Amino acid sequence: MTSFDFPILFTFWLLIALSIRIPQGWQRFCQKPLTDWLLDVCGLIIQGIVIPALQIGLLYQGLNRFVPEWENVLSLSPILSFLICTVLVDYAYYWNHRWLHGAAWPIHKVHHTVTQLDVLSSSRNTLWSSFFILYLWVHTLMVYLLDAPSGYLWGVSLTAMLDLWRHSQLGPQQNTFLYRCLSPWLILPQDHALHHSRHHRCNFGANFKIWDIVHGTARKSEHFPERLGIKMSLSFWQKLLYPFEAL
Numbered sequence: 001m002t003s004f005d006f007p008i009l010f011t012f013w014l015l016i017a018l019s020i021r022i023p024q025g026w027q028r029f030c031q032k033p034l035t036d037w038l039l040d041v042c043g044l045i046i047q048g049i050v051i052p053a054l055q056i057g058l059l060y061q062g063l064n065r066f067v068p069e070w071e072n073v074l075s076l077s078p079i080l081s082f083l084i085c086t087v088l089v090d091y092a093y094y095w096n097h098r099w100l101h102g103a104a105w106p107i108h109k110v111h112h113t114v115t116q117l118d119v120l121s122s123s124r125n126t127l128w129s130s131f132f133i134l135y136l137w138v139h140t141l142m143v144y145l146l147d148a149p150s151g152y153l154w155g156v157s158l159t160a161m162l163d164l165w166r167h168s169q170l171g172p173q174q175n176t177f178l179y180r181c182l183s184p185w186l187i188l189p190q191d192h193a194l195h196h197s198r199h200h201r202c203n204f205g206a207n208f209k210i211w212d213i214v215h216g217t218a219r220k221s222e223h224f225p226e227r228l229g230i231k232m233s234l235s236f237w238q239k240l241l242y243p244f245e246a247l
Helices: 005-021 025-031 034-066 078-100 105-113 119-123 135-145 150-166 177-182 189-195 210-214 236-241
Strands: none
Touching: 005 025, 005 119, 005 150, 034 105, 034 119, 034 135, 034 236, 078 105, 078 135, 078 150, 078 210, 119 150, 135 150, 150 189
């Protein structure tokens, strides 16, 4: 474990503990179907273990083999590399996410079978769909290019923590100081919950709300919607491996 992994793991377990303590939180975990647990845990293994191993062991080594002259070629300040990760890559992900809801919807829709948000639901996906999320490729490339990637890696950690929080039911209450401070610029859990409702073609941003506002895809949600998720006729194994419905 590196110093960049600890904040993510701490956030993960803290959000689980807090989610259990909110009203009906424990009941929601207990009532979650076994197939949903399996989908989420499999996704967590892929995103938390397989993909980091792939980034380090295959992609990074592949870059080192084919373009060794690129290694450590960028000399940027930690603040600038942090901003590249949290702002520029965030904007690129906004368009990546819109593509996943457009031409690539068949490989992304399993993520939207979530009917109740919790920390584990952030990882629900078909096993191989994560390969179509640009974080896998961009983060590896940037770490390879930067001579001092610590600022960028802190940005990766912050984005991961926000993603876990965004998939929880722990959004700040309306009319509180925290809500007034965060709501104008940050994607809150209630905003992302609306994205997981029948209005799923809105609030595509990850970190910042500005991208949705600028491109007309923002939809305000002061409360969590009552119903989440889409219905699919696929079996558990289809959701896990081959999420294509027959014509």
